[in-house]
Amino acid sequence: SQELEQSPQSLIVQEGKNLTINCTSSKTLYGLYWYKQKYGEGLIFLMMLQKGGEEKSHEKITAKLDEKKQQSSLHITASQPSHAGIYLCGARVGGSSASKIIFGSGTRLSIRP
């Protein structure tokens, strides 16, 4: 079965600094999702990557999927307090009849003012 590993598990960053979160899969990724979860709230969809080498950006967050489609990184530039939360990567698995997302264990990000 496919597994996703995220690193680091937790991260404390000074406000204004850059940071990177990694997501590594044991198998080829067909659809890699990044979500953010704030305490007491649901998951907020950030980005989805499908093609090897693909890169997407939204405001100060950039996500990349490597050429082999087994690793993705999420990079935040000039971090702000609003970036604090738990970041989850998810991979779509399954065929056309029934697909699901399996999630990594999450990275807890705290921003120090």
Next chain:
Amino acid sequence: DTAVSQTPKYLVTQMGNDKSIKCEQNLGHDTMYWYKQDSKKFLKIMFSYNNKELIINETVPNRFSPKSPDKAHLNLHINSLELGDSAVYFCASSQRGLAGGQRQETQYFGPGTRLLVL
């Protein structure tokens, strides 16, 4: 105009009770899901329904029974609640289909229901 909503937001109950959690989506999606997030924040799928038909059942105890009265609703009923059922339960929805030749099934999540079994 919440996209995916769940009720209740919090649920505290005694062991052995039966409880239900409701989920509604107004996105016009044809697929809905239930996920369980445990105390370690690990998120795992439980069920998935497409057009009111069960398509994924991830070895969940029979005490959990999802029901989909229509495409916009997927409720979760839990019988004989146990301590280990304490978790946050998330509902999600997506629309199956292709966009630009690529499968696009982004799932949108509800705010979660925090269940505590005493």
